[in-house]
Amino acid sequence: MISFCPQCGHPTHQRIPAGDNRKRNVCGTCGYIHYENPRLVLGAVLEWQGDILLCRRAIEPRAGLWTLPAGFMENGESSEDAAARESREEAHAHADQMRLFTFIDVPAIDQVHVFYRGILRDGRHSPGEESLETALFSEARIPWSQLAFQTVRLTLEHYFEDRRAGEFKPRRLLTGKRAKRLVRWTV
Amino acid sequence: MISFCPQCGHPTHQRIPAGDNRKRNVCGTCGYIHYENPRLVLGAVLEWQGDILLCRRAIEPRAGLWTLPAGFMENGESSEDAAARESREEAHAHADQMRLFTFIDVPAIDQVHVFYRGILRDGRHSPGEESLETALFSEARIPWSQLAFQTVRLTLEHYFEDRRAGEFKPRRLLTGKRAKRLVRWTV
Numbered sequence: 001m002i003s004f005c006p007q008c009g010h011p012t013h014q015r016i017p018a019g020d021n022r023k024r025n026v027c028g029t030c031g032y033i034h035y036e037n038p039r040l041v042l043g044a045v046l047e048w049q050g051d052i053l054l055c056r057r058a059i060e061p062r063a064g065l066w067t068l069p070a071g072f073m074e075n076g077e078s079s080e081d082a083a084a085r086e087s088r089e090e091a092h093a094h095a096d097q098m099r100l101f102t103f104i105d106v107p108a109i110d111q112v113h114v115f116y117r118g119i120l121r122d123g124r125h126s127p128g129e130e131s132l133e134t135a136l137f138s139e140a141r142i143p144w145s146q147l148a149f150q151t152v153r154l155t156l157e158h159y160f161e162d163r164r165a166g167e168f169k170p171r172r173l174l175t176g177k178r179a180k181r182l183v184r185w186t187v
Numbered sequence: 188m189i190s191f192c193p194q195c196g197h198p199t200h201q202r203i204p205a206g207d208n209r210k211r212n213v214c215g216t217c218g219y220i221h222y223e224n225p226r227l228v229l230g231a232v233l234e235w236q237g238d239i240l241l242c243r244r245a246i247e248p249r250a251g252l253w254t255l256p257a258g259f260m261e262n263g264e265s266s267e268d269a270a271a272r273e274s275r276e277e278a279h280a281h282a283d284q285m286r287l288f289t290f291i292d293v294p295a296i297d298q299v300h301v302f303y304r305g306i307l308r309d310g311r312h313s314p315g316e317e318s319l320e321t322a323l324f325s326e327a328r329i330p331w332s333q334l335a336f337q338t339v340r341l342t343l344e345h346y347f348e349d350r351r352a353g354e355f356k357p358r359r360l361l362t363g364k365r366a367k368r369l370v371r372w373t374v
Contacts, residue, residue: 004196006189006212006221011196019246019316021276022261025193034193038260039224040299059206073225074209078292078361079299089208099372100359103287103301105265112227112266114290129206170357172287174265185286 043070051136108176230257295363
């Protein structure tokens with residue numbers, strides 16, 4: 001929600017612009033329309049000798065809990081770039097052979113979470129600024145009760161399910177408060 | 188690019204916030220950080236008795252050219268909701284049996300285009316406010332030279348290729364000026 005025009009600094013008001021059908025913040029002075037849209041969060045499941053790389057979060061939300069490397073996609077990069085960059089930043093990890101894996105709608109918080117799967121190039125990792133520690137976990141040792149986010153848990157569940165079945169199938173999921181229940185599809 | 192703080196209306200300046208590694212517009216008065224991230228465009232390939240629904244654009248960019256129903260995903264909706272809503276708004280079309288089909292990075296314009304494929308429920312369609320006309324096209328009659336966007340062309344090419352092969356395979360593509368060449372992967 002915004003109160004002032006980012007272009008001219010004058011107050012904005014909620015109204016439906018011409019040709020639109022929903023309320024936006026519109027500047028009363030210069031006419032600038034402020035659109036707000038869902039953000040993409042990109043992450044990666046990186047495997048090394050059968051183990052999966054996780055990061056323990058140093059920052060809120062969910063500080064102290066474990067996550068896959070992930071974060072907001074930035075302007076000017078591709079989704080694969082974003083997943084690889086987050087792996088570098090959060091775990092000093094180099095991602096290879098990346099394939100799209102889960103596409104998860106989280107409408108309750110206006111986000112779409114997309115996870116790639118790939119290989120941890122050389123097995124090396126160490127905590128970046130946003131991580132307390134990084135570690136490789138076998139399926140049996142994944143800290144399921146200490147995972148930071150539902151989309152990370154869902155992605156890991158599908159990863160191990162597919163790995164056991166011998167075939168990775170990209171998945172689309174709908175989650176969050178607005179979904180009456182969690183919905184899972186094979187893409 | 189913004190010049191004034193949307194929260195307090197005072198001038199913003201480009202600087203790297205603490206704990207970040209890239210320049211953002213930051214308010215010198217209240218400290219608000221203005222993040223700008225890629226936007227999701229959602230669309231649909233809707234089939235009816237073998238034909239595909241296209242819309243001729245009434246608005247810029249590319250007014251007068253043909254497109255699949257598509258537009259910016261809105262806060263509070265899922266990606267499938269967005270593709271179905273755009274189909275209703277642009278073509279008064281009802282989408283059924285939607286499956287994720289193409290996921291296309293367009294980093295040159297800070298967008299990700301995602302197309303679902305589905306069925307036009309009852310064969311009915313007519314132009315919405317943003318369309319001059321709507322029509323169903325057989326593969327042979329698709330107006331390839333009159334398509335509005337590269338991502339629409341790529342999605343249609345893959346759709347017909349997969350339909351001929353008898354199996355739809357979700358695709359991830361990287362396109363735009365920053366890609367040295369167009370890159371295509373099966374997800």
